[in-house]
Amino acid sequence: MTANNPKYSKWVACWGSATSITRRTEITYSKDLTLRYPVKICFKGSKLRFRFSNLTGTEDVTVTKAFCAKSGANEYKPLAITKDSSKSFTIPAGKEIESDELPIEVAAGDTVEISMYFAGFTQMNAGTALLTNLEKGYFAYGDWAESKELPDDLSMSTNIFYFLNTIDVFTEEKNHALICYGDSITCLSWPNFLSERAFKNGNGNVSIIRRAVCGTRILRQYDCITYQAYGLKGSKRFPIESKVAGASGIIIHHGINDIIHPVGVEVNKFRPWSDMPTVQDLIDGVKKIYVEPARKMGLKVWSATLLPIFGWRTYNEDREKVRKEFNEWLRTSKDFDGCIDFDKAVRDSKKCESFAADCDSGDHLHPSEKACQLMADEVPSCLIEF
The missing domain is CATH 3.40.50.1110 (SGNH hydrolase)
Structure with missing residues (x-):
């Protein structure tokens, strides 16, 4: 099945969150940080696209690189998420951006992992805290965006979904x-x-x-x-x-x-x-x-x-x-x-x-x-x- 398969005719959001200021304390910065968010795909489709949000940020945020990979696959194959064909992209302060389309075959029930790496100092001021144990992400010190596993000694779970706002699938x-x-x-x-x-x-x-x-x-x-x-x-x-x-x-x-x-x-x-x-x-x-x-x-x-x-x-x-x-x-x-x-x-x-x-x-x-x-x-x- 190819991305041009006529069975697939429209974009539909398959996962989404909102964006707010994430903390009520001092503004927090991170550096040399990987974020990873597992998301269950509910529809089959031939490509994905991603909305990233810095709506409540007061500084531009640069994503050094971002990848999408199917979780649990026999072979872990991270595919680069790009913006205007660039593997590194900036989310302007107060704005949201949409990625390029990513050709990837997904089936209903698949879990994909979206990983983002931030090399420089990054204002962590745009995201949403989810108050449920049924959905969570992870962060790790260092660049692990293309790695199948995050190191136990350098990573933790988080209920805050930073920057990743919506995932659309090209579907039926x-x-x-x-x-x-x-x-x-x-x-x-x-x-x-x-x-x-x-x-x-x-x-x-x-x-x-x-x-x-x-x-x-x-x-x-x-x-x-x-x-x-x-x-x-x-x-x-x-x-x-x-x-x-x-x-x-x-x-x-x-x-x-x-x-x-x-x-x-x-x-x-x-x-x-x-x-x-x-x-x-x-x-x-x-x-x-x-x-x-x-x-x-x-x-x-x-x-x-x-x-x-x-x-x-x-x-x-x-x-x-x-x-x-x-x-x-x-x-x-x-x-x-x-x-x-x-x-x-x-x-x-x-x-x-x-x-x-x-x-x-x-x-x-x-x-x-x-x-x-x-x-x-x-x-x-x-x-x-x-």
Whole structure:
């Protein structure tokens, strides 16, 4: 099968993340560093292309070299990832770039390893921390980008995906991407469980593309360095993160941070009460920032209800009232193609403002692994069975 095989007709994203400032401490630099990210390919195809992001970096980042190799193959054959035919390329500060097309035959279920080597001092300020044990990468001191194994004494695992933003596969017309857009809750395992469900129990032609940044809000963003890692507000994130090749739909699970963050300047100068939205503010924001642009892109749009917050440190009855009324709109609004009721799936049946006992991660805000599985199960089959 060749790259020009007529069975393959379009690009579809098969893996994706988002980009934010990665740390809330001092800016971190690395030198003589290899990053390696294993990614499961969900579609068969004849070539790959890669999006690299330095969206939140303030300095250009030079990738000395980058490679893609199939994991577990009898013979490890790293293929160079290039940009404008160059093996070394620069990701400008505040920008994203797309690689050249890489001819490589992949099958559904293959794992490819993307390795990047950075020889010079590199600002490590653009990436996303994933809060799941089901997806991780590795870093190693030294140049191991073309090596099959990373040395145990010089490498460690990491949950931060630096610079690698999206992988597209040139594949069959039947294949599609479904975007999961949100905050730290979407950085957890429910998109991974949904991906497994789509691969095993669906028709195998829908990828799950995670676009999630911890701490983000629909209506506001922090411009102070204290909370830089909480990311861009919806109007700045969405135009960038919604660009997903082959996407047919999007699940929007966003808004809880808008409700829980404001505490008043007497408590925290960066979190004034003026940031506290009304229900109508949230509704208007979702419609203008998410639904209307998504419709223009031809996407089906699914809402997802906000999870319980009883017991969270800023919980009060006023916040709970906003959450419940906003959820009711998400459930009933004709602006969406449907609603996924995550709240109902994980809440206590006798005390609806709380998680069920085994669905709380322990902080009364984030769901447990069991709850993440229930959330993935709650997604209608029509979204993963085209």
